[in-house]
Amino acid sequence: MSNYTYTIFSLFFLASSFVSFFVAYLAWQKRRERGAKELVLVMLSSGFYAFAIIFETASSTLDLKIFWSKVAYLGAVTVPLFYAFFVFRFVGKDKLLTKKNIVILSIVPLVVFILTLTNEYHHLIWEGYSSISPTTNLMEYYHGAGFWIGNVGYNYFLFALSSVYLFKFIMTHIIAFKLQVKIIFVASLCPWIASVFYVTAQNIVPGFDLVPLSMIITGMLLTIAIFNKNFLDLVPVARETLLESLKEGILVLDFDNRIQDINRSAKNYLGITNNNVIGLDFKTLKLRIELFRTIVLNKESKQILEVKENDVVKHYSVENHKIANYPGSRLVVLRDYSQDVKREQELISALEKAKESDKMKSSFLANLSHEIRTPLNIITGFLDVIHTSEMSKTEKEQYIELLKENSDRILNTLNDIVEISKIESDQVSLEESQTNLNEIMDYLYNSYLKIASNKNIALICVKGLNSRDSLIFLDRLKLISVLSNLIKNALKFTTSGKIEFGYFLENDKITFYVEDTGIGILKERQIMIFNRFVQAEQSMNRSYEGAGLGLSIVKAYVGMMGGEILLTSEPGKGSRFYFSISYKPVIFSANL
Secondary structure, three states, X not given: OOOEOXXXXXXXXXXXXXXXXXHHHHHHHOOOOOOHXXXXXXXXXXXXXXXXXXXXXXXXXXXHHHHHHHHHHHHHHHHHHHHHHHHHHHOOOHHHHOHHHHHHHHHHHHHHHHHHHOHHHHOOOEEEEOXXXXXXXXXXXXXXXXXXXXXXXXXXXXXXXXXXXXXXXXXXXXXXXXXXXXXXXXXXXXXXXXXXXXXXXXXXXXXXXXXXXXXXXXXXXXXXXXXXXOOOOOOHHXXXXXHHHOOOEEEEEOOOOEEEEEOHHHHHHHOOOOOOOOXXXXXXXXXXXXXXXXXXXXXXXXXEXXXXXXXXXXXXXXXXXXXXXXXXXXXXXXXEOHHHHHHHHHHHHHHHHHHHHHHHHHHHHHHHHHHHHHHHHHHHHHHHHHHHOOOOHHHHHXXXXXXXXXXXXXXXXXXXXXXXXXXXXXXXXXXXXXXXXXXXXXXXXXXXXXXXXXXXXXXXXXXXXXXXXXXXXXXXXXXXXXXXHHHHHHHHHOOOEEEEEEEEXXXXXXXXXXXXXXXXXXXXXXXXXXXXXXXXXXXXXXXOOOOOOHHHHHHHHHHXXXXXXXXXXXXXXXXXXXXXXXXXXXXXXXXX
């Protein structure tokens, strides 16, 4: 070790090496974060650079100093390269870090290092050396063209490129990251300023390389950033990706309401189309909804905005949050909660429908009990009378007619229940066949004429086509079911006047109708009566029989036939039910 003389300068570089390796260790603890691995490479190269200079400053012979300078150059040429990689990763310029770009950017440092190792053959890195100072044990290097072009020129290019990206990032990102980037920027300035002193021979001590020593300050700044400023906990590009993926609008304003940061959702909510709004006064921006300006500038913790857009009511919330350590600055969160309001309204509506459905089912069960128990009581009562009493033939015929009427009432109720069950379970399909409408009209007229006559109601049947044209294709049974239910409904609620039913052809559509002069239906109940278990007259003291299933069957069958059941009614004057379906006539041969 007689060839080495350790001085105070050696201790400086030892300290610089230690700080660099320590920062590399800290960064390695966060190696899963973006940019951490590149920072590890920067600090390891810097530490290696400083460590090699320890021995260069301690060497007492020219050959040893040159040897350790060559070793140190491995760190000197890689620190700027790795620093550029770190900055690219930190600010989200991953596209610059492809394998191809890394190889291209590494060519010049590799060539410089090779030239350094072979300097004695071409003197492109060092043209000469001064004598070793007897007081400091330092030596000055006189640099050649390779050093100025490949080392100084290229390294300054990498630094300038990295600085541009950092500066742009400072100008366009949120306050918290501005502080982090400023620390990185200042930390990176230290070795570059030191290199200026070194290459211009303005060192206080000739031959003393300030670059490795400046890494002490750089390392301390980065240590502060890692420990106190959560540096590397969430790198900017990850934070930016998170913010841009949020549905909530994020807006950051300073004390003077100037925009510090804004994400894409906030721009959409506010209607801002200008991409360069950072630094602009929020009060001067043109917004899609002017009320947003008033609400945002109010600075209240939470406000609600309700506006009508394209005939749709939209609901927005605006929340203001203070930003710690930045007095006057605030984070504004914009949220469209229209869907939440809609879901809440749907839940309320569903709850009301559930309650109404439960009420209707209870009513239906009561009706069903009445519709079955009442005629059964009548049947059993009259059977007892017939069995135990002597009566005339006329009386027996009357009682038998009443028995038949009540039996039919029970049968109709059960048929309706079976029919609606089949409809709800999709067991009913449309079966069209050749059908004569006029024959159906005659059948219905004859079926209900006696009932109408007994109630002193005129029953009128209107046929809109002659016998030949009335032969069409449709589902005969479903049409009879629909018209039967409508006629029975009219007979039930009509006490005087007339009931008219029939059809007419208009514009290739056949319209069927049943019109009465009955009690009519209140407007608020006209939609409800087509629901299951609902009657037009719904009360505890029921004046009219029925389980409330007829019109729901009508609605289902008319829909299957391609029509829609419609109603016009006025209380006290009567009702008109009607629907239209396509006219599909049977085509006869010209010879017929």
